[in-house]
Amino acid sequence: xxxxxxxxxxxxxxxxxxxxxxxxxxxxxxxxxxxxxxxxxxxxxxxxxxxxxxxxxxxxxxxxxxxxxxxxxxxxxxxxxxxxxxxxxxxxxxxxxxxxxxxxxxxxxxxxxxxxxxxxxxxxxxxxxxxxxxxxxxxxxxxxxxxxxxxxxxxxxxxxxxxxxxxxxxxxxxxxxxxxxxxxxxxxxxxxxxxxxxxxxxxxxxxxxxxxxxxxxxxxxxxxxxxxxxxxxxxxxxxxxxxxxxxxxxxxxxxxxxxxxxxxxxxxxxxxxxxxxxxxxxxxxxxxxxxxxxxxxxxxxxxxxxxxxxxxxxxxxxxxxxxxxxxxxxxxxxxxxxxxxxxxxxxxxxxxxxxxxxxxxxxxxxxx
Amino acid sequence: xxxxxxxxxxxxxxxxxxxxxxxxxxxxxxxxxxxxxxxxxxxxxxxxxxxxxxxxxxxxxxxxxxxxxxxxxxxxxxxxxxxxxxxxxxxxxxxxxxxxxxxxxxxxxxxxxxxxxxxxxxxxxxxxxxxxxxxxxxxxxxxxxxxxxxxxxxxxxxxxxxxxxxxxxxxxxxxxxxxxxxxxxxxxxxxxxxxxxxxxxxxxxxxxxxxxxxxxxxxxxxxxxxxxxxxxxxxxxxxxxxxxxxxxxxxxxxxxxxxxxxxxxxxxxxxxxxxxxxxxxxxxxxxxxxxxxxxxxxxxxxxxxxxxxxxxxxxxxxxxxxxxxxxxxxxxxxxxxxxxxxxxxxxxxxxxxxxxxxxxxxxxxxxxxxxxxxxxxxxxxxxxxxxxxxxxxxxxxxxxxxxxxxxxxxxxxxxxxxxxxxxxxxxxxxxxxxxxxxxxxxxxxxxxxxxxxxxxxxxxxxxxxxxxxxxxxxxxxxxxxxxxxxxxxxxxxxxxxxxxxxxx
Numbered sequence: 123x124x125x126x127x128x129x130x131x132x133x134x135x136x137x138x139x140x141x142x143x144x145x146x147x148x149x150x151x152x153x154x155x156x157x158x159x160x161x162x163x164x165x166x167x168x169x170x171x172x173x174x175x176x177x178x179x180x181x182x183x184x185x186x187x188x189x190x191x192x193x194x195x196x197x198x199x200x201x202x203x204x205x206x207x208x209x210x211x212x213x214x215x216x217x218x219x220x221x222x223x224x225x226x227x228x229x230x231x232x233x234x235x236x237x238x239x240x241x242x243x244x245x246x247x248x249x250x251x252x253x254x255x256x257x258x259x260x261x262x263x264x265x266x267x268x269x270x271x272x273x274x275x276x277x278x279x280x281x282x283x284x285x286x287x288x289x290x291x292x293x294x295x296x297x298x299x300x301x302x303x304x305x306x307x308x309x310x311x312x313x314x315x316x317x318x319x320x321x322x323x324x325x326x327x328x329x330x331x332x333x334x335x336x337x338x339x340x341x342x343x344x345x346x347x348x349x350x351x352x353x354x355x356x357x358x359x360x361x362x363x364x365x366x367x368x369x370x371x372x373x374x375x376x377x378x379x380x381x382x383x384x385x386x387x388x389x390x391x392x393x394x395x396x397x398x399x400x401x402x403x404x405x406x407x408x409x410x411x412x413x414x415x416x417x418x419x420x421x422x423x424x425x426x427x428x429x430x431x432x433x434x435x436x437x438x439x440x441x442x443x444x445x446x447x448x449x450x451x452x453x454x455x456x457x458x459x460x461x462x463x464x465x466x467x468x469x470x471x472x473x474x475x476x477x478x479x480x481x482x483x484x485x486x487x488x489x490x
Numbered sequence: 491x492x493x494x495x496x497x498x499x500x501x502x503x504x505x506x507x508x509x510x511x512x513x514x515x516x517x518x519x520x521x522x523x524x525x526x527x528x529x530x531x532x533x534x535x536x537x538x539x540x541x542x543x544x545x546x547x548x549x550x551x552x553x554x555x556x557x558x559x560x561x562x563x564x565x566x567x568x569x570x571x572x573x574x575x576x577x578x579x580x581x582x583x584x585x586x587x588x589x590x591x592x593x594x595x596x597x598x599x600x601x602x603x604x605x606x607x608x609x610x611x612x613x614x615x616x617x618x619x620x621x622x623x624x625x626x627x628x629x630x631x632x633x634x635x636x637x638x639x640x641x642x643x644x645x646x647x648x649x650x651x652x653x654x655x656x657x658x659x660x661x662x663x664x665x666x667x668x669x670x671x672x673x674x675x676x677x678x679x680x681x682x683x684x685x686x687x688x689x690x691x692x693x694x695x696x697x698x699x700x701x702x703x704x705x706x707x708x709x710x711x712x713x714x715x716x717x718x719x720x721x722x723x724x725x726x727x728x729x730x731x732x733x734x735x736x737x738x739x740x741x742x743x744x745x746x747x748x749x750x751x752x753x754x755x756x757x758x759x760x761x762x763x764x765x766x767x768x769x770x771x772x773x774x775x776x777x778x779x780x781x782x783x784x785x786x787x788x789x790x791x792x793x794x795x796x797x798x799x800x801x802x803x804x805x806x807x808x809x810x811x812x813x814x815x816x817x818x819x820x821x822x823x824x825x826x827x828x829x830x831x832x833x834x835x836x837x838x839x840x841x842x843x844x845x846x847x848x849x850x851x852x853x854x855x856x857x858x859x860x861x862x863x864x865x866x867x868x869x870x871x872x873x874x875x876x877x878x879x880x881x882x883x884x885x886x887x888x889x890x891x892x893x894x895x896x897x898x899x900x901x902x903x904x905x906x907x908x909x910x911x912x913x914x915x916x917x918x919x920x921x922x923x924x925x926x927x928x929x930x931x932x933x934x935x936x937x938x939x940x941x942x943x944x945x946x947x948x949x950x951x952x953x954x955x956x957x958x959x960x961x962x963x964x965x966x967x968x969x970x971x972x973x974x975x976x977x978x979x980x981x982x983x984x985x986x987x988x989x990x991x992x993x994x
Binding site: 133134136137236240241244248249252256259260263266267270271273274386388389390391392395396398399400401402403406 | 804805807808809810811812813915916917918919921922923925926927929930931933934943946947948949
């Protein structure tokens with residue numbers, strides 16, 4: 123955002139709630155049970171809470187970073203200020219590549235799910251093309267339109283998908299939850315490590331921070347957004363724990379989708395088709411937000427017009443998504459992105475904060 | 491450059507037209523009349539367009555007085571005439587341009603003693619000739635409430651508004667649009683309520699219009715709209731007085747144009763198109779219920795046939811066992827894929843609607859019955875479509891008629907077709923793609939610079955009192971905030987919200 127701070131483009135602080143929540147809950151929520159329950163078994167819900175606490179702290183750190191560097195608009199200028207032009211821009215570019223990977227992973231994984239569950243014969247390129255065309259139209263509208271999509275991406279699925287998840291409770295075995303603390307602390311922390319990946323997405327805050335109208339007020343909403351994500355994950359893991367056997371989950375790729383097969387009403391069967399369709403609204407804002415972040419970053423680093431960079435990014439996404447075909451490759455891509463994301467949020471963000479606060483203190487002493 | 495200089499010359503030539511030149515030009519037309527007579531040595535000549543003036547006014551107010559009163563006076567000059575003639579709008583001028591425009595608006599020009607430069611212009615226009623005197627607002631009918639609608643005469647329309655808004659703060663700003671039609675356009679707003687910036691935007695956009703003839707207000711609507719390539723109407727256009735008055739009181743701006751019985755109000759949101767004045771005349775519970783029914787109707791109307799296509803083409807597993815029997819039974823004879831079946835019926839319904847709208851009322855009624863019953867039943871028996879689909883399409887058509895604003899119901903008719911195609915290609919995912927596209931599009935739209943999807947996005951919690959539901963009048967004391975009105979309270983909130991204790 124420019125110095126004059128054109129208020130037309132800024133968003134109200136409470137909308138951060140929707141952006142944070144929307145960017146965190148993606149394809150992961152369909153399949154995260156397997157990874158967490160492998161480590162922490164029926165105590166997985168503790169891992170969810172532990173991971174959530176870590177992310178709360180990380181969001182706090184992101185806000186601290188920006189508060190301690192009030193001159194910086196976003197991560198790009200922050201890098202340039204504290205790490206110099208070359209190193210700073212290099213780091214920014216790496217971050218943008220990570221955002222790009224995020225968009226790619228979400229896009230490709232969702233298309234794979236559609237191919238497996240709905241259209242086994244249809245080409246992946248059709249879906250990625252239409253997805254990316256829609257993304258183009260959205261991102262052209264600017265950040266406000268992207269945030270609007272995030273808003274709908276939270277509200278509509280909340281009314282349509284979430285209620286369906288409660289139907290399986292009819293067959294619940296609540297004793298699955300017992301005994302509590304059956305797993306060691308290390309197991310729970312291992313589960314939390316696997317879980318942290320599911321909270322990824324909030325780090326795009328580093329890019330859109332300057333688009334918030336009163337950033338200090340938005341902090342509260344960002345934390346609420348994360349808390350709401352935790353609530354959703356807790357509900358899902360709780361229902362999965364009481365519905366599935368611990369061993370059984372290890373053999374199901376998308377346990378949440380299987381849960382959605384259970385509800386039965388007189389006029390519709392196979393609810394998972396509805397869930398999968400509505401899931402476009404969950405996936406789509408993440409892709410838009412990531413593409414917007416990349417194009418915004420490119421503008422800040424190389425001063426390329428966003429109108430020009432967005433088509434380039436989208437065609438790149440399209441081409442790359444064509445080459446990732448096999449199930450193993452998609453799994454590898456997922457692993458890669460979550461590993462990078464994990465280190466970005468767990469290592470990089472705190473280190474950056476420590477570095478900035480030391481650099482600031484150092485500067486002060488030098489000035490004195 | 492030479493071309494521009496040519497135009498410039500032409501323009502400056504026009505400016506220096508003299509009165510005899512003008513008269514010669516006008517005399518080419520056979521309805522340009524000229525009366526000449528002498529009273530007591532004064533030679534009087536009157537020029538006017540026979541087709542524009544009211545002959546009765548000419549006789550009673552002009553000729554009669556000139557022939558009876560003038561002989562009694564000792565001398566007569568042009569400046570005396572305003573006192574002699576009992577006409578409300580009368581002026582003495584020597585400006586040729588004024589004379590030209592006034593003559594073309596139904597004024598008579600009077601010259602005295604061959605004074606070639608100055609003349610008197612007398613208003614003799616017949617205001618209501620050929621215009622209907624009243625409008626029963628049949629296109630936006632409501633059972634309860636006043637049934638007076640706007641007419642083609644702008645004077646009458648302004649009168650109707652002023653009668654209900656008895657406040658000196660009601661401001662009319664007049665302007666002329668159209669190089670040929672010289673249409674009188676009035677921007678109305680309430681000073682002290684309406685945001686000044688909105689008024690400025692409206693006036694600015696109207697001033698920027700470059701056009702020849704304003705046939706109807708809907709032309710202005712298209713020319714001042716924020717996004718001209720959207721199927722969605724950005725401003726409410728209505729023929730009901732209560733709607734316009736309500737909009738003005740809320741803090742919106744209304745645009746009147748002469749010759750059009752429709753009035754544009756804006757900035758509008760999506761929900762304004764689904765509110766009916768009747769919501770406010772019924773108790774709030776009923777009003778809210780019918781509004782919800784209407785919004786459900788819109789969703790059903792746009793999504794029913796796409797869902798049918800998606801389910802029967804790709805997701806037949808979704809049909810429960812008990813329902814599968816009837817569907818198979820009714821579709822077993824149909825040789826087409828669902829998409830062709832749906833397109834056939836949808837287009838039939840569109841044809842019926844279109845034919846019904848173009849034909850005279852009595853024929854249209856018969857056609858509706860013939861079309862609806864005979865074609866529907868026959869196409870099922872001929873195995874062109876299934877019974878189930880017939881019901882779905884008919885209901886969807888019915889639901890789209892519940893929209894109170896005609897422009898919006900046209901939009902709903904239209905957007906169904908792209909969604910059907912999305913559903914054909916990508917099933918349920920395609921429908922959600924289309925919904926996404928709609929949401930993004932609606933999110934990008936603006937009406938006079940204010941967002942279209944308010945109060946949903948941007949979220950305005952307080953504006954929900956009058957959007958999906960219509961709260962009771964003690965709840966709607968506040969004007970909606972997206973209009974940024976200068977005063978928020980419509981009436982005293984404390985008195986409106988006062989609640990008495992039990993048995994008090």
